[in-house]
Amino acid sequence: MRITGIIPARYGSSRFPGKPLALIAGKPMIIHTLESAQKADALDNVVVATDDERIYQVVTRHKGTCIMTPENIQTGTERCASALNKINTHTDAVINIQGDEPFIQTEHIRQICRMLKNGAPVATLVKKIASPDEQNSPHVVKVVLNQLSRALYFSRSPIPFIRNKNNDNNPGCCYYKHIGIYGYQASVLKRLAKLPQTPLEQAESLEQLRWMEHDFQIMVDITTKESKGIDTPQDLQELKKSLKDF
Numbered sequence: 001m002r003i004t005g006i007i008p009a010r011y012g013s014s015r016f017p018g019k020p021l022a023l024i025a026g027k028p029m030i031i032h033t034l035e036s037a038q039k040a041d042a043l044d045n046v047v048v049a050t051d052d053e054r055i056y057q058v059v060t061r062h063k064g065t066c067i068m069t070p071e072n073i074q075t076g077t078e079r080c081a082s083a084l085n086k087i088n089t090h091t092d093a094v095i096n097i098q099g100d101e102p103f104i105q106t107e108h109i110r111q112i113c114r115m116l117k118n119g120a121p122v123a124t125l126v127k128k129i130a131s132p133d134e135q136n137s138p139h140v141v142k143v144v145l146n147q148l149s150r151a152l153y154f155s156r157s158p159i160p161f162i163r164n165k166n167n168d169n170n171p172g173c174c175y176y177k178h179i180g181i182y183g184y185q186a187s188v189l190k191r192l193a194k195l196p197q198t199p200l201e202q203a204e205s206l207e208q209l210r211w212m213e214h215d216f217q218i219m220v221d222i223t224t225k226e227s228k229g230i231d232t233p234q235d236l237q238e239l240k241k242s243l244k245d246f
Helices: 029-036 053-061 076-084 104-116 132-137 186-190 199-204 210-212 233-242
Strands: 003-009 043-051 065-068 094-095 122-128 141-145 151-155 176-185 219-221
Touching: 003 029, 003 076, 003 104, 029 043, 029 065, 029 104, 043 053, 043 076, 076 094, 076 104, 076 176, 076 186, 094 104, 094 186, 104 122, 104 219, 132 233, 151 210, 176 186, 199 210
Parallel strands: 003 043, 003 094, 043 065, 122 219
Antiparallel strands: 094 176, 122 176, 141 151, 141 176
16 A cells, blocks of 8 residues: 655644744754654655645755645645645555644554554544643544544544543543544545535534544544644744754
């Protein structure tokens, strides 16, 4: 199976315009992400998919492969599908790697690759929630799973609701947060990109609910490794402070 990593990189952002080109230790964020993804030996190819000439020039200047996609694309999944249609080499599956995770865990990519090779139509990861702040934050997406490791629902609210918090009859119940990396079989990705929006997606502002409402199964694996995205300029400043060489 030939698997391609695609990194959607949109210039416009309501909370952080120009985010892919923000510098971390003197290097643009999108290049950190690209180089981190390239370390995952499970991928056959890694490309950046962008809507902006400035990002295209930066990626190609650093010897990376970049594909121009339309500016009016609404989601990272749609941008991955658009890039897939322009990739010259055969691709069986795609991993959508967030462009704002400059130090993405290569083990996360390997996990998704294994799931795709085992036949998952759509694959993603979760991690046990470690604090009440995460559990209650609307910015942390929660997931509940069934016994076959398929996603039942994603929400910005804490799920499941524990009706009797003093009852110890359900010790196995656990809160999980979503790790924002997706894998798709290539044929499934093309179908997902054509789906119309759905009520649950619009209510929660979570694209994956669109797929579930259209009856696409999302397989889930558990990771113990953290993943940290850069959503705001404040997030970037915190990351810079944590870097010993900055």
